[in-house]
Amino acid sequence: MPRDTRVRGRSRALAAVLLALALLLTACTAESGDGKGPVRLRFQSLAWQQESVEVNRKLVDEWNAAHPDVQVEYVQGNWDGVHDQLLTSFEGGEAPDIIHDASDDLADFAYGGYLADLRGLLPDRLKKDIPRRTWGTTEFGDGVYGVPFLQEPRVLIADADRLRESGVRIPTPERPWSWREFGQVTERLSGKGRYGVAWPLKDPVSATLNLSMSAGGKLFHRGADGKVDIRFGAGDAVMPRTVRDQVNKDRSAARTTLGMSASETLPGLFGGKYAMVPLGFSFRQQVVQQAPKGFDWQVLPAPAGSEGLTQGVSPQTLSIAEDSPHKKEAMAFIDFLLRPANMVRLALGDWMLPTGTQALADPALHTTEHDWATGTALARHLSPAPAQTVRGYPEWKDKIATPALQEFYSGAIGLRELRGRLEEDGNLVLARYQR
Amino acid sequence: MSPLLTGRKAGTGRKARTGRATHTSPATRTSPATRAAQYAALLGYLVFLAVPFLWLLSTAFKPARELGSLHPTWIPKDPTLENFRQAFDEQPLLDAAWNSFVTAASASVVAVLLATPLAYTIARRRTLLSRLSTAWVVISQAFPFVLLIIPLFLILKELRLIDSRPGLIMVYVVWALPFALWMLVGYVRAVPPELEEAAAVDGAGRLRTLVFVTAPLLAPGIAATALFAFVSAWNEFFFALVLLKSPEKQTLPVVLTHFLGAEGAADLGPLAAAALLATLPSLVLFAFLQRRITSGLLAGAVKS
Numbered sequence: 003m004p005r006d007t008r009v010r011g012r013s014r015a016l017a018a019v020l021l022a023l024a025l026l027l028t029a030c031t032a033e034s035g036d037g038k039g040p041v042r043l044r045f046q047s048l049a050w051q052q053e054s055v056e057v058n059r060k061l062v063d064e065w066n067a068a069h070p071d072v073q074v075e076y077v078q079g080n081w082d083g084v085h086d087q088l089l090t091s092f093e094g095g096e097a098p099d100i101i102h103d104a105s106d107d108l109a110d111f112a113y114g115g116y117l118a119d120l121r122g123l124l125p126d127r128l129k130k131d132i133p134r135r136t137w138g139t140t141e142f143g144d145g146v147y148g149v150p151f152l153q154e155p156r157v158l159i160a161d162a163d164r165l166r167e168s169g170v171r172i173p174t175p176e177r178p179w180s181w182r183e184f185g186q187v188t189e190r191l192s193g194k195g196r197y198g199v200a201w202p203l204k205d206p207v208s209a210t211l212n213l214s215m216s217a218g219g220k221l222f223h224r225g226a227d228g229k230v231d232i233r234f235g236a237g238d239a240v241m242p243r244t245v246r247d248q249v250n251k252d253r254s255a256a257r258t259t260l261g262m263s264a265s266e267t268l269p270g271l272f273g274g275k276y277a278m279v280p281l282g283f284s285f286r287q288q289v290v291q292q293a294p295k296g297f298d299w300q301v302l303p304a305p306a307g308s309e310g311l312t313q314g315v316s317p318q319t320l321s322i323a324e325d326s327p328h329k330k331e332a333m334a335f336i337d338f339l340l341r342p343a344n345m346v347r348l349a350l351g352d353w354m355l356p357t358g359t360q361a362l363a364d365p366a367l368h369t370t371e372h373d374w375a376t377g378t379a380l381a382r383h384l385s386p387a388p389a390q391t392v393r394g395y396p397e398w399k400d401k402i403a404t405p406a407l408q409e410f411y412s413g414a415i416g417l418r419e420l421r422g423r424l425e426e427d428g429n430l431v432l433a434r435y436q437r
Numbered sequence: 438m439s440p441l442l443t444g445r446k447a448g449t450g451r452k453a454r455t456g457r458a459t460h461t462s463p464a465t466r467t468s469p470a471t472r473a474a475q476y477a478a479l480l481g482y483l484v485f486l487a488v489p490f491l492w493l494l495s496t497a498f499k500p501a502r503e504l505g506s507l508h509p510t511w512i513p514k515d516p517t518l519e520n521f522r523q524a525f526d527e528q529p530l531l532d533a534a535w536n537s538f539v540t541a542a543s544a545s546v547v548a549v550l551l552a553t554p555l556a557y558t559i560a561r562r563r564t565l566l567s568r569l570s571t572a573w574v575v576i577s578q579a580f581p582f583v584l585l586i587i588p589l590f591l592i593l594k595e596l597r598l599i600d601s602r603p604g605l606i607m608v609y610v611v612w613a614l615p616f617a618l619w620m621l622v623g624y625v626r627a628v629p630p631e632l633e634e635a636a637a638v639d640g641a642g643r644l645r646t647l648v649f650v651t652a653p654l655l656a657p658g659i660a661a662t663a664l665f666a667f668v669s670a671w672n673e674f675f676f677a678l679v680l681l682k683s684p685e686k687q688t689l690p691v692v693l694t695h696f697l698g699a700e701g702a703a704d705l706g707p708l709a710a711a712a713l714l715a716t717l718p719s720l721v722l723f724a725f726l727q728r729r730i731t732s733g734l735l736a737g738a739v740k741s
Contacts, residue, residue, distance in 0.1 A: 263701030273507025292505030
């Protein structure tokens with residue numbers, strides 16, 4: 003190799019090393035610490051849709067402008083991995099002061115002593131504004147560990163043209179379909195490679211438990227000693243049996259969607275393959291974004307059973323870290339964020355329903371545009387999800403219920419086998435958490 | 438200077454080897470059918486690797502209405518840059534990419550600087566300690582992240598390295614080191630000790646031998662190891678999610694999850710556009726280093 007080439011090569015290598023070291027030095031630049039001054043709070047939000055992030059940021063700015071002595075820093079969190087991230091932060095004493103999460107994720111944190119009991123902090127206005135049953139989603143033991151503020155019912159998003167063409171009765175919150183009628187309707191809407199419904203059941207547990215409440219399904223039964231056991235009763239079987247029959251018996255539900263997530267079923271709805279898809283109310287935003295021009299869609303209430311339109315929900319919540327030295331200020335910020343007018347802004351940004359009764363009465367949430375009114379009419383039927391306060395639920399869900407329900411829906415096992423696995427195997431799991 | 442140190446002798450050896458390599462035995466010659474099958478398998482593998490990337494590319498340029506189509510096409514009917522505009526509007530992607538680059542580059546440099554002498558020692562000195570080190574390297578790969586993260590978090594907190602790039606770099610170095618070490622030990626063992634002995638005979642000291650004889654032969658291995666460390670740090674999500682709090686320090690994989698909602702909801706177009714951006718540095722780096730690694734591997738292929 004000629005000497006000048008070697009020298010050039012070494013110079014390049016040296017330059018590369020210097021550049022890398024320079025990068026390292028840049029990276030290692032010391033962070034400046036906070037001096038004394040106003041109280042500083044960190045608010046970790048899981049808002050992710052553009053409008054929702056904008057509303058949250060604006061509200062934080064408004065608070066900061068009006069409260070120079072209590073400054074809130076907006077921190078963008080992620081739904082993906084939030085549980086592990088919070089758990090680590092709690093263990094390390096570095097948790098955000100104000101925490102946005104879902105109520106079904108709070109049990110372990112609340113029982114673990116990581117979240118502040120809000121009973122002595124909650125203002126009367128907020129206590130009264132949110133219905134008693136909704137507070138049940140954030141009550142663990144004797145304490146209240148979060149303020150539920152947004153929630154969404156599961157609804158049927160339907161191809162309006164196909165419903166009209168078929169001549170089926172269009173359900174309303176006042177006159178919903180029964181589960182039986184729903185099965186008949188989907189059968190009528192099926193044929194020639196088209197299906198009446200597509201059930202996105204990649205994660206079947208939440209949908210099954212929450213919709214089963216309409217038929218009196220409860221599954222988790224708490225005894226006088228406070229311990230929970232699993233009993234799969236007649237009410238628990240109504241919804242799963244309907245879906246299984248749709249998939250395996252009359253073929254009015256598409257088998258392929260059993261392994262899909264909710265978003266993945268939308269192209270089939272737009273393309274006329276499915277007449278209806280059961281989705282969360284907030285999925286309307288994706289429908290508005292992605293539906294082809296001229297696609298006429300509408301929101302229908304989920305089928306009703308012996309308990310009417312009742313269904314379980316896990317609202318989004320705002321909690322305060324037990325380690326936060328400024329709990330009063332944090333609650334004052336939450337109170338500001340959840341004033342009725344602000345709650346409406348948050349709800350519109352997230353395409354969800356507010357939990358506050360005053361916010362729910364706002365005319366902006368009762369319009370026929372995007373069927374807001376249908377969802378709002380369902381709000382009074384929403385109850386805490388059955389597994390809300392059950393310790394060990396995540397393990398039961400992942401190890402027992404998810405595979406059992408997937409096998410049941412696909413037709414691999416029958417109702418007796420499903421009941422056996424949910425009850426016997428499930429109670430063994432729960433017992434470990436309740437010793 | 439010794440001919441060995443100037444590389445002339447190595448060049449001669451390479452020529453001689455090339456000559457020997459051309460004497461292929463008829464028994465090992467590949468039949469046309471086998472060759473065709475090999476090419477078919479290679480093509481299949483390339484397609485398998487390329488499909489996700491091409492789909493990502495296609496999705497990034499599709500308008501929202503096409504994303505919802507029941508009959509998706511490979512080539513967008515109405516290509517748009519709207520997803521990129523939206524992605525950049527909604528999230529600080531360039532800042533996040535810079536954060537990822539600084540962190541990954543720093544981690545890979547430090548990992549290589551630490552791993553190279555360690556690997557040399559393990560490969561050349563076959564003591565009980567080196568065998569134990571190798572065993573530890575293998576075992577350490579089996580620890581799940583969730584087991585490590587809380588103790589790691591507490592240690593970094595004591596060191597005041599939570600929410601700091603040096604803390605994350607340190608984690609990535611520790612994380613990449615075992616595998617980097619493992620890789621480099623293999624490369625060091627491939628360098629014949631006779632070359633170092635010859636340099637010693639020619640009067641070169643240990644350091645000079647390491648720098649001018651061993652290191653150039655290890656260059657492709659070092660490049661490959663650095664690339665591995667860079668890519669693994671560039672793609673890493675969980676440690677970055679847990680250890681960094683300030684929005685301005687977040688890395689690209691963490692920022693990408695801001696396009697995801699609960700229950701599988703996703704802002705697919707902007708997510709694909711941002712993910713495409715995230716794949717580019719790795720691709721560019723591979724394209725840049727691939728030739729050097731390959732040529733270096735051949736240059737270092739000395740048969741003892």
